[in-house]
Amino acid sequence: MLKDIIDNNENYQPGLSIDCVIFGFHDNQLKVLLIKAHRADKWSLPGGFIPVDQDIDTAAITVLNGRTGVEGVFLRQFATFGKVKRNEQHFDKKTLEYLQIEEEKGKWLTRRFVTIGYYALVDFSKILPNPVNKHEIVEWIDHKEVPELILDHREILDKALDTLRVELNLMPIGYNLLSEKFTIPELQKLYETILDKKLDRRNFLRKITNIGILTKLDEKKSNVAHKAPNLYSFDKEKYDEVLKNGLNQGW
Amino acid sequence: MLKDIIDNNENYQPGLSIDCVIFGFHDNQLKVLLIKAHRADKWSLPGGFIPVDQDIDTAAITVLNGRTGVEGVFLRQFATFGKVKRNEQHFDKKTLEYLQIEEEKGKWLTRRFVTIGYYALVDFSKILPNPVNKHEIVEWIDHKEVPELILDHREILDKALDTLRVELNLMPIGYNLLSEKFTIPELQKLYETILDKKLDRRNFLRKITNIGILTKLDEKKSNVAHKAPNLYSFDKEKYDEVLKNGLNQGW
DNA sequence: TTACATTGCGTCACAATAACACATTAAAGG
DNA sequence: CCTTTAATGTGTTATTGTGACGCAATGTAA
Incomplete structure (x- = not known):
């Protein structure tokens, strides 16, 4: 999946990604949908890249859809994150080798990335976490028990929750x-x-x-x-x- | 200026820009700082590109600073705009020739761009519109009399004003x-x-x-x-x- | 049958808000 | 110099919204 994108990286916006904070409510808990590659040690927000021929909102819907299978849900952009070092040291040589990405193409991944944050509100009961492939676990996790996340995903999650709190007073x-x-x-x-x-x-x-x-x-x-x-x-x-x-x- | 960036475009995030909606208040009017290249027929928001070694917030400050000369003002990110066709047909062959940008390098400019919107609140009396160069007019314009803008800058401006209206109730x-x-x-x-x-x-x-x-x-x-x-x-x-x-x- | 936790409905004091009245000030004009 | 005029400053009042409760109704479990 990722390899497909890298191999055809000219079809995607370089240095730009999307991350989704997907909220659900169950058992009186606010849950967040998180994913973890089996070989990884940290969890992350579901994310994706932006095809050059897709609106960013559309690309966000694609990400959401790929993980949850639902359509027509509440999805809203809330902030864009672009600290210089936010994805520094994220993809190391080992990972690229594991993913069978050649060194030259790997540079597309290791460059500095800016990510656009979206948050979604979905009906927990209608979603079954939808693993995109067998290398990945997808799970609902209570927002109060979110483990360590990759990169600045914790910051993104916190900002999403902050935004949600504010919006609660507006709508x-x-x-x-x-x-x-x-x-x-x-x-x-x-x-x-x-x-x-x-x-x-x-x-x-x-x-x-x-x-x-x-x-x-x-x-x-x-x-x-x-x-x-x-x-x-x-x-x-x-x-x-x-x-x-x-x-x-x-x- | 633009040519310098293009010629060294490997130092900038590709397909990503910043646009600033700079608000000032004078004569009981809410003013917006707009710019227009002498040879252009439409006005635009002051914008810029993102050096790969700068946080996006820092890059936004640079844009603001370059046009107004003031520092330490209120500056806040409010939305990111990424419709596929938003900058289609913006730079035509003529313009690139005029700017003395070679065709190959021009592709860096004509590709699909996503832009991050920031809005600033500044003290009108302390600002003298600061033209970056002689090819450009910088002017305060009453927000109710903003002429036609390039690309989706009108949409960006409207969204900034909407955000400001909401924030007025929050802070x-x-x-x-x-x-x-x-x-x-x-x-x-x-x-x-x-x-x-x-x-x-x-x-x-x-x-x-x-x-x-x-x-x-x-x-x-x-x-x-x-x-x-x-x-x-x-x-x-x-x-x-x-x-x-x-x-x-x-x- | 009783105890108990939870829901549904209501009350009361107080704060916030909208609408409005009237006095005060200072420039302008005859 | 006095009156007019158009602002500002300071209330007042009726209505609505809010926070903090009391109490009865309901349905399960002991």
Whole structure:
């Protein structure tokens, strides 16, 4: 896969890559999709290169699609990372040999790279981590237990989470991360997990329903301990409207 | 200048550039610093390329510095633009000939480019547009009267302004755009201009002073018609604190 | 049947906000 | 020199939003 790209590297933007921070929500945990080559010792964000004949947004969708298999999800560019030394010493001679990349072509990889960061919000239940090949493990990892990552991927991940926290105050989030039907406590847990902060149940209910993007279903969650919570779904039309106009007007 | 870069293009990131949207405030107008080559018919954003041995943020500072001469101003990356056709047909044969760039080297310029957008906030009164060379006009232009721009620079400018509008709700703005001493009405005009919306005088005063970043000076503006308004300055320490923590907590 | 954790709904005090009234100031004009 | 005019400075009030709670309702488990 990588070798194919290197061997045809004239078809790709040189020194430019894409990295995706893919968020999912499960078991009250905010998960991040990470990959690890079997022979590698560190995990990394799923990433890819940019075909010269593809918009960068399209290339990002390709990356996301290749790892998760889902389409039409929330995907947004959040920052571009370009410190000089960010990928220094990433591909060593051994790795290039292992990948059967000839030395001359290897230079395409070892040069200084700038990477464009995208973050995605996906429905955990609809995704089965999709290993691109047998040399690679793909796994959902709780964002609080992310191990050491390659290069500056930790910084990229942190920035993505920061961005998500800010966006939470500007637009509704949840449509992309939860199943179609969900409960208010579930939605609240999502908010609490992203913000890393406890919220008051009753005030949350009031605020979230006042936005006017929720539809209360005539149905309760079953098989739960204690009182069964009501199920809700998003009113997609109003949701999109609020997404466009933003939540807080500020001034 | 451009020719120097092309002739030594191995020292620059290929297919990657930086464009700066430089904002200033003067005469109750939000101004943008634009440039135009004498022989060109369209204006453009000041931009530049990225030396392989420079962080992208550093390269952006270089661009800003080359056009305005000021240092230590507010500069922030806001988006990266990478549509496939964004710079198609930008450099035609004639232009390359005019610039005395040989055909082979010209390919470095005509290839598909991705550009990283930065926006800057500068004190208009401290800047004199600084033409890099005699082939180029540099001018402050009211953002409402920006003429047709090259490539997708209009899109970049719009996105920068959008970002600025959003940031206005997240952090204090003004320190970088106004003189050291200023009046509340001036600050309000700035906000109104950016937001393109009238604000209530009295409510604005209350909100802006409640933030706690302003110092009321024992001095009034002189030589003005009607009642002389009081002068204020920013309390830099508190300003920076609010900058870091944000204005609205949201949830 | 009871205990208990969790959900649903409501209350209250207080803060923030929008809309507006009125006094103050200083230049300009007769 | 006095009045007009167009700004600024300082309130006031009604409404809405927010944070911190109380309490009843629900459904499982002991």
